[in-house]
Amino acid sequence: MKRFPVALVVLALLPLTAPPAQAASRRAPRGTGGAVASGDALATEVGLAILAAGGNAVDAAVATALTLAVTFPEAGNLGGGGFAVIKMGDEITTLDFREVAPSAASHDMFLGEDGKPDFTKSLIGPLASGVPGSPKGLFALHLRHGVLPWRAVVEPARRLAARGFPVSQHLHDSLEGDRELLTRFPETAAFWFPDGDPPAVGSVLRLPDLATTLAGYAERGPRAITTGPVAQAVEETVARHGGILTAADMENYQPTWRAPVRFEAFGWQVASMALPSSGGLILGETIALLERHDWRSKPRFGAERAHLMVESWRRAYADRFQMGDPSTTFVQPEQLLATAWLDRAAEQIDPIRARPSTEVHPFPGDAPPHESGDTTHLSVIDAQGNLVALTTTINGLYGCGLYVPGAGFFLNNEMDDFAASPGTPNLFGLVQGESNAVRPGKKMLSSMSPTIAWRGDEAMAVGARGGSMIPTNTLQVLLNVIVDGDELHAAVNRPRIHHQWLPDQIRAEPDALSPETQAELERRGHHFKFSRGTAKVHTVRLLADGTMQAASEVRGSGAAGVVTPLAGQAPGDRRAVPPPKVQPRPAETSAPPN
Numbered sequence: 001m002k003r004f005p006v007a008l009v010v011l012a013l014l015p016l017t018a019p020p021a022q023a024a025s026r027r028a029p030r031g032t033g034g035a036v037a038s039g040d041a042l043a044t045e046v047g048l049a050i051l052a053a054g055g056n057a058v059d060a061a062v063a064t065a066l067t068l069a070v071t072f073p074e075a076g077n078l079g080g081g082g083f084a085v086i087k088m089g090d091e092i093t094t095l096d097f098r099e100v101a102p103s104a105a106s107h108d109m110f111l112g113e114d115g116k117p118d119f120t121k122s123l124i125g126p127l128a129s130g131v132p133g134s135p136k137g138l139f140a141l142h143l144r145h146g147v148l149p150w151r152a153v154v155e156p157a158r159r160l161a162a163r164g165f166p167v168s169q170h171l172h173d174s175l176e177g178d179r180e181l182l183t184r185f186p187e188t189a190a191f192w193f194p195d196g197d198p199p200a201v202g203s204v205l206r207l208p209d210l211a212t213t214l215a216g217y218a219e220r221g222p223r224a225i226t227t228g229p230v231a232q233a234v235e236e237t238v239a240r241h242g243g244i245l246t247a248a249d250m251e252n253y254q255p256t257w258r259a260p261v262r263f264e265a266f267g268w269q270v271a272s273m274a275l276p277s278s279g280g281l282i283l284g285e286t287i288a289l290l291e292r293h294d295w296r297s298k299p300r301f302g303a304e305r306a307h308l309m310v311e312s313w314r315r316a317y318a319d320r321f322q323m324g325d326p327s328t329t330f331v332q333p334e335q336l337l338a339t340a341w342l343d344r345a346a347e348q349i350d351p352i353r354a355r356p357s358t359e360v361h362p363f364p365g366d367a368p369p370h371e372s373g374d375t376t377h378l379s380v381i382d383a384q385g386n387l388v389a390l391t392t393t394i395n396g397l398y399g400c401g402l403y404v405p406g407a408g409f410f411l412n413n414e415m416d417d418f419a420a421s422p423g424t425p426n427l428f429g430l431v432q433g434e435s436n437a438v439r440p441g442k443k444m445l446s447s448m449s450p451t452i453a454w455r456g457d458e459a460m461a462v463g464a465r466g467g468s469m470i471p472t473n474t475l476q477v478l479l480n481v482i483v484d485g486d487e488l489h490a491a492v493n494r495p496r497i498h499h500q501w502l503p504d505q506i507r508a509e510p511d512a513l514s515p516e517t518q519a520e521l522e523r524r525g526h527h528f529k530f531s532r533g534t535a536k537v538h539t540v541r542l543l544a545d546g547t548m549q550a551a552s553e554v555r556g557s558g559a560a561g562v563v564t565p566l567a568g569q570a571p572g573d574r575r576a577v578p579p580p581k582v583q584p585r586p587a588e589t590s591a592p593p594n
Contacts, residue, residue, distance in 0.1 A: 027489050028487060028488040028489035028492075028541075028549045028550065028551040028560070029549065029550060029560065029561055029562045029565050030543075030547050030548065030549045030562065030565065030566050031547060031548060031562035031563065031564045031565040031566050032383065032546070032547060032548065032562070032563070032564045032566075033051060033052065033383050033548075033562065033563030033564040034048070034051035034052075034057070034060065034380070034381055034382040034383050034548065034562065034563045035380070035381050035540040035541075035548040035549060035550035035560070035561065035562045035563070036048050036051070036060060036064060036378070036379070036380050036540065036550060036560065036561060037378065037379045037380075037538035037539055037540050037550040037551060037552045037558065037559070037560035037561075038064050038068065038376070038377075038378035038379075038538055038552070038558060038559065038560075039068060039072055039075065039076075039376045039377065039378070039465065039536065039538065039552070039556060039557060039558045040067070040068055040071050040072040040076070040376075040557060040558065040559065041168075041557075041558075041559035042067060042071045042160065042165060043064045043065075043067040043068045043071055043072065043076070043378070043559075044064065044552075044558075044559040044560060044561055045559075045561070046063050046064055046067040046156040046157070046160075047060040047061070047063060047064035047067075047378070047380060048060070048561050048562075048563055049156065050063045050064075050148065050152075050153065050156070051380075051382055051383070051563050052563050053148070053152070054147070054148065055146070055147060055148045055152075055153070055382075056088075056145070056146065056147050056148075056382045056384070056386055057086075057088075057380045057381055057382040057386040057387055057388045058086065058088075058141060058142060058144075058145035058146045058147075058380075058386070058388055059142065059146045059147060059148045059152075059153050060380045060382065060388075061084070061141070061378060061380045061388040061390045062138050062141055062142045062146065062153050063153045063154075063156055063157065064378050064380065064390075065082075065134075065138055065378060065390060065392055066078075066138065066153070066154060066156075066157035066214070067156060067157045067160060068376050068378070068392070069134075069157065069210070069409060070157050070160045070161045070165070070207060070210060070214075071160060071165055071171075072171075072376060072557075073171075073398065073409075073410060074171075074174045074178075074397045074398055075375055075376035075392075075393065075394060075397070075465060076376050076392070077132075077134055077392060077393070077394045077399070077409060077410065077412070078132065078134050078135055078210075078213070078217075078225060078407075078409045079129075079132045079134070079394060079399060079404070079407075079409040079410050079411045079412055080099060080132055080133070080134055080392055080393050080394035080395070080399065080412040080414065081097050081098045081099040081130070081132060081133030081134055081137060081392065081393065081412070081414070082097055082098065082133070082134065082137065082375070082390065082391050082392030082393055082448065083095065083096055083097070083098065083273045083277050083390075083391055083446070083448050083450055084097075084137075084141055084388060084389070084390040084391075084450060085260060085271055085272060085273060085388070085389045085390075085450040085451060085452050085461075086141070086145060086386075086387070086388050086452075087271070087386060087387045087388075087452045087454070087459070087461075088145055088386045089384075089386065092260050092262075092271045092452070093144075093145075093257060093260070094257070094258050094259070094260045094271070094273055094274065095137060095140060095141050095255055095256075095257055095258075096255060096256045096257075096258050096273070096274075096276065096277075096443070097133035097134060097136065097137020097138070097140070097141075097255040097256075098133055098276050098277070098414075098443045098444070098446060099129075099130030099131055099132060099133050099412055099414045099443070099444065100130055100131045100133070100253060100441050100442060100443050101130055101131070101415065101418070101438055101439060101440055101441060101442050101443075101444070102129075102130070102131055102244045102245045102246065102249045102440065103246070103248070103249055103252075103440050103441065104244040104246075104440070105244065105415070105438050105439070105440045105442075106438065106440075107437055107438050107439065108438075109121070109127070109438060110122040110127075110415070110418075110420035110421070110438070111420070111421060116421065117420045117421040117424050119416070119420070122413070122415050122416040122418075122420050123396060123400070123413050123416050124181065124184065124400060124401055124413070125184075125185075125241050125242065125243065125400055125401065125402060126237070126238040126241050126242070126243025126244075126245060126400055126402050126411055127241075127242055127243045127244065127400075127415070128399075128400040128412075128413035128414075128415045128416060129238065129243060129245050129399070129400050129402075129411040129412050129413060129414070129415065130245075130412055130414040130415055130444065131245060131249045131250060131253045132250065132253070132411070132412065133253060133255055134392060135217065135222040135225040135226055135250075136222040136226065136253055136254065136255050137255040139217075139221050139222045140255045140257075141390075144257075150218065150221065151218045151219070154214055154217055154218035155218060157214055158211055158214035158215055158218060161206070161207040161208075161210045161211035161214055161408070162206065162207075162208065162211035163206070164204035164205055164206035164207075165204065165205060166202055166203070166204060166205075167198075167199045167200065167201055167202060167203050167204075167205050168201065168557065169201050170557040171198075171199075171205075172198055172199065172200065172201045174397065175192055175193075175198035175199075176197075176198055177397075178397050178398055178401075179193070179198075181397075181398065181401040182398060182401055182403075184401060185241065185401055185402050185403070187237060187402065187403050187404070187405050188398075188401060188402060188403040188410075190405075191403055191405070192403065207408055208408070209405060209406055209407060209408030210407075210408025210409060211408070212408070213225060213230055213407055213408050213409070216228075216230070225250070225407070226247075226250040226251045226253065227247065227250075227251050229406060230406065230407045231247035231250045231251065232247055233404055233405065233406030233407045234247065234250065234404050234407055234411070235247045237402065237404045237405065237406075237407075238402070238411070241402060243402075245411070258273075258274050258326075259274060260272060260273065260274060260280070261273065261274045261280030261281060261283075261284055261333055261337075263283075263284040263287065263288065263337060265287045265291075265453065265478070265479075265482060266287075266291065266296060266479075266482055266483050267455060267482075268453045268454065268455040268482045269453065269454050269455065270283070270284070270287075270451060270452070270453045270478075271451070271452050271453075272284070272449060272450065272451040272452075273448065273449065273450055273451075274326075274333055275323060275324070275325070275326045275329055275333065275445075276323075276324065276325050276326060276443040276444065276445055276446055277445075277446045277447070277448050277449065278320045278323050278445055278446065278447055278471070279446070279447055279448050279449025279450075279451075279470060279471045279474070280333075280449065280451070281316070281319070281320075281323070281333055281336050281337070282313075282316045282317065282320065282447075282449070282471040282472075282475075283449060283451065283471055283474065283475050283478075284333075284336075284337050285312075285315065285316040285319065285336055285337065285342065285345070286309075286312045286313055286316045286471075286475060287475070288337065288342045288346075289308075289311075289312035289315060289316075289342065289345060289346050289349065290308060290309065290312055292342065292343070292346040293308050293312075293346065293349065293351065295308050295309070296483055300484060301513075301514065301517065302517060303516075303517045303520035303521050303524070304351075306497065306506075306513065306517060306521060307351070307354070307521060307524055307526070308349070308351070309476075309497070309499075310354070310497070310499045310506055310521075310526065311349045311350070311354070311355065312349065313472055313498075313499045313500065313501070314355065314357055314360055314499055314501050314504075315345045315348070315349070315360060316471075317430075317499070317500045317501035317502075318357070318360045318361065318362045318363075318501045319331065319336055319362050319363045320362075320430070320432075320445075320501070321362040321431065321432060321433045321501075322362045322363050322433055322435055323435060323436065323445055324432075324433075324435035324436035324437075324442075324445050325435075325436070325439075325442045325443045325444075325445070326443075327442070328435055328439065328442065329435050330363075330433065330434075330435040331362075331363045331435075335363065336363060341363065348360070352524065353524050353525050354521075354524050354525035354526045356504060356525075357501050357502055357503075357504035358504070360501065362433070375391050375392065375393035375395075375448055375464075375465040375466070375467075375470065376391070376392055376393070376465050377389070377390070377391040377448075377450065377463040377464050377465050377536075377537070377538050378390050378391075378463075378538055379460075379461040379462060379463060379538050379539050379540040379550070380461065380540060381459070381461060381540045381541075381542055381548055381550075383563070385459065385542050387452050387459055387460075387461040387540070387542075388461060389450035389451055389452055389461040389462060389463045390450055390463075391448040391449070391450045391463045391464075391465070391470075393412070393414070393446075393448065393465075394410060394411070394412035394413070394414070395412050395413045395414045395416060395417060396413050396416075398410050399411050399412040399413045399414075400412065400413035401413075414444055415438070415444065417436075417444035417445060417446060418432075418436055418437060418438045418442075418444045418445075419432035419433060419434065419436045419437050419438075420438065422434045422436075422437055425502070425503075429468065429500065429502070429503055430447075430468050430500065430502075431501075431502045432445065447467060447468050447469075447470045447471055448463070448470055449463055449464065449470045449471045449474045449475075450463040451463060451474055451478065453478060453482060455482070456544065457542070457544045457546070458541075458542060458543060458544050459541070459542040460478075460481060460488075460539060460540065460541040460542065461539060461540050462474055462477055462478055462537065462538075462539040463537070463538065463539075464477075464535040464536055464537040464538070465535060465536050466534065466535025466536060467535075468498075468500050469498045469500075469507075469534060469535040470535050472496070472497070472498045472499070472500070472535075473496050473498070473534060473535035473537055474535070474537060476494070476496045476497075477491050477492055477537045477539060480492075480494060481541070487549075488539060488541050488549045488550070488551040489549075489551045491539075491551070492537050492538075492539060492551040492552070492553040493551075493553050493554055493555075495508075495509040495510075495511045495512035496508075496509060496512060496534055496535075497509070497512050497513070498534070504527065505527045505528060505529045506521070506526050506527065506528050506529070507528075507529050507530075507531055507534075508528055508529070508530055508531075509530070509531070509532055509534055510530050510532065532555075534555065536552075536553060536555055536556040536558060537552075537553055538551070538552045538553075538558055538560065539551055540560075547566065548562055549562070550562055
């Protein structure tokens with residue numbers, strides 16, 4: 001039988017136009033062969049096509065992430081970084097490809113002449129950009145765990161960039177919403193606002209520079225981006241606008257494989273990301289405190305549960321103040337998850353009254369105390385039950401706002417995730433300590449929380465976009481499933497709340513609490529801010545019977561699907577052709593040089 005190249009098989013499975021709006025997972029499709037959930041419908045389709053072509057969860061995750069760099073430029077990226085939690089059989093690994101501060105960065109680089117933080121410097125323009133980790137990180141992830149040839153994994157994104165894709169309402173509105181930022185830079189305005197307006201809804205958007213970059217990436221791996229013309233284009237564009245990121249910084253960057261944060265949660269095993277992500281520790285500490293207060297037994301949707309949740313977050317986010325790059329953090333994971341510390345923290349939670357955040361102090365680190373979020377997350381499971389939870393980011397929408405001609409991507413503004421002035425709130429209102437101060441080559445603290453949980457034959461991968469709200473929203477969806485038994489779509493789409501120590505307020509969606517529950521929480525001393533802005537969660541699940549589900553919430557532009565839906569699925573659920581057989585990647589020719 002004639003065997004076609006994997007890349008051609010994948011392309012044959014891809015749609016030529018965007019899938020219908022109903023593909024955005026208005027219910028959780030269930031089936032076999034694997035599942036994908038991400039922030040964009042075309043990206044999810046690419047991931048499903050990779051699975052159908054014989055790829056594993058890592059192949060599909062990397063291909064989906066690269067497609068998000070094309071079709072979801074507000075957060076998908078080659079100019080940012082991220083984290084991945086991977087479960088391949090019984091092996092749990094995590095990859096840190098978080099950005100780092102450029103070699104010319106300095107402690108006080110974001111202070112004005114008056115000694116106060118100048119947030120325009122840490123948010124707008126290339127001085128705000130850390131060294132991108134995505135090019136080497138995604139490659140390293142595939143090199144260790146992927147089975148398809150590297151070119152086959154990159155090709156769907158390259159093809160979409162070269163041939164174009166229909167502009168969605170979401171993309172058009174997103175660009176329009178950030179017009180002020182994006183038109184500050186001639187390079188960005190010339191491409192994204194060529195006639196003074198963003199591309200029209202339904203028009204075909206082609207990204208020729210990005211297509212060329214991806215073609216090189218497919219042939220030569222990360223060196224096609226971190227050296228040569230692309231890296232030089234980045235350095236020259238950055239220098240024109242007063243930035244300090246150089247081609248040498250990009251070439252010298254290296255991702256890091258780390259041990260996961262591991263803990264138990266109501267009978268499930270959980271693995272999440274360690275520092276420089278605070279997400280895994282916030283999840284682990286919060287769950288430990290909830291278990292100590294018998295949270296499961298409290299009435300669902302009642303004030304007792306909400307109160308204990310908020311008080312546990314208050315404690316965990318206070319400890320975040322001492323976290324930072326693993327080389328400089330003032331507190332270690334084993335300290336925060338130690339039984340003695342958790343017992344002490346649990347004793348400090350008043351089960352009846354809210355404790356003011358000014359009375360909650362961080363873990364006592366080794367130094368004296370000091371007084372946006374636009375990531376994108378994807379979750380994948382393959383036919384063998386392997387899982388990937390992958391979160392990438394450029395921090396704010398469209399990062400620092402600078403689009404690099406000759407490279408075809410936006411640069412991040414992750415430098416704002418450092419404590420520009422320790423004790424001063426950042427873009428997301430987080431107050432951080434000296435442990436997260438700017439230093440050359442250092443990684444800024446993150447809230448990203450890619451997480452995998454399993455119990456017996458069941459498992460799920462979950463995570464979110466949304467800055468400081470990522471850990472709290474990821475946790476609520478996880479608990480909806482593992483404690484309360486929600487169907488996956490219901491678990492993702494329930495209204496949620498958030499608290500992060502400072503500011504001392506519960507941020508809640510308008511319909512998250514009943515009037516009676518809100519009144520009782522206010523009586524206990526809690527304060528509220530209501531907003532429809534919340535994190536966006538994407539998750540996949542393996543059920544005990546071997547079938548799989550995927551869900552992306554209705555709040556955003558995401559999409560979820562399975563490779564082979566069960567019989568009787570509603571028309572809105574994705575139906576895919578049977579996966580063709582393909583040759584695995586030869587080990588001796590696994591990838592181009594790094």
